[in-house]
Amino acid sequence: EDQVTQSPEALRLQEGESSSLNCSYTVSGLRGLFWYRQDPGKGPEFLFTLYSAGEEKEKERLKATLTKKESFLHITAPKPEDSATYLCAVQPDGGSQGNLIFGKGTKLSVKP
Amino acid sequence: SAVISQKPSRDICQRGTSLTIQCQVDSQVTMMFWYRQQPGQSLTLIATANQGSEATYESGFVIDKFPISRPNLTFSTLTVSNMSPEDSSIYLCSVPRGQGEQYFGPGTRLTVT
Numbered sequence: 650e651d652q653v654t655q656s657p658e659a660l661r662l663q664e665g666e667s668s669s670l671n672c673s674y675t676v677s678g679l680r681g682l683f684w685y686r687q688d689p690g691k692g693p694e695f696l697f698t699l700y701s702a703g704e705e706k707e708k709e710r711l712k713a714t715l716t717k718k719e720s721f722l723h724i725t726a727p728k729p730e731d732s733a734t735y736l737c738a739v740q741p742d743g744g745s746q747g748n749l750i751f752g753k754g755t756k757l758s759v760k761p
Numbered sequence: 762s763a764v765i766s767q768k769p770s771r772d773i774c775q776r777g778t779s780l781t782i783q784c785q786v787d788s789q790v791t792m793m794f795w796y797r798q799q800p801g802q803s804l805t806l807i808a809t810a811n812q813g814s815e816a817t818y819e820s821g822f823v824i825d826k827f828p829i830s831r832p833n834l835t836f837s838t839l840t841v842s843n844m845s846p847e848d849s850s851i852y853l854c855s856v857p858r859g860q861g862e863q864y865f866g867p868g869t870r871l872t873v874t
Contacts, residue, residue: 653803681861692765692853692865693804700860736804740861747794747855748819749863751803 651676651741655752662727662759670722670735670755678742682720683749684713685736693736696722727759763788763856765866773872774844781840782869784854789834794863795827798851807852810837844873 654673662668674682681700685693697706699715706713710731712723722735734756738749764787774780784793795807807827808818816829830838841848849872855863 683862685865690868690870692855692868695858695862695864698860698862738804747792747809747857747863748806749804751805753801753803 651739651750653737653739653750653752655735655737655755657755658753659756660758662724662757664728664759664761665726667723667725667727669724670737670757672720672722672737672752673718674720674737674739674750675718676739676741676750680740680742682715683738683740684711684720684722685738687734687736687754696735724757727757729759729761732757732759763790763858763864765854765856765864767854767866767869769869770867771870771872773874776845776873778844779840779842780844780871781838782852782854782871784837784839784866786835786856790856791834792857793831793837794855794857795829795837795839796853796855796865798853798868800850804853807839841871844871846873849873 656671684696687693697713702717710725714721734754736754738751766785768783793810796804798804806819807822808816810816810829810831812831828840851868853868855865
């Protein structure tokens, strides 16, 4: 069964304290892995797509990496405005185009 | 990125009633997707709405409970029928972009009492 597990469930950081979020996945074949940011009361906002092991993407203080079993979202010197829930999703090979399998997310709080 | 709007943004409904949620996109798209985000749970795909054909439902979701319309390439509706408190959730529509990623609307927060 395809599944995505994110850890930790919640993470509290001080401003400037770098850390990483984990996304472990089990799929029969990976078409793509996606990271989203979700603010309270809003829909998920797309951040990155990763397609193959070894791939990396960066955007401001965020860097996403991918291995054959997991992905990491590294947050460097976070600021309070980085506080949000970060969602990981995979698109399995052979599934319907819309069927992204989501994890439950990591709720990040960054204190000034 | 696509601009997606949903109506209503939130609602409180009585059990046994139905609510229709609207999703409007600022550009034409072949497919639109409807997701549910229950408290403490993952986003789960309900169905894919294709213009000109019946919606395709995922396992565990049926047309009688979640009828979908797709009258044109920029609009879709999802109805939550005969609601119970278990239907309290955030309902989101999304559209595909690029190489597999999807862009989401702001969501409709539904509370059933």
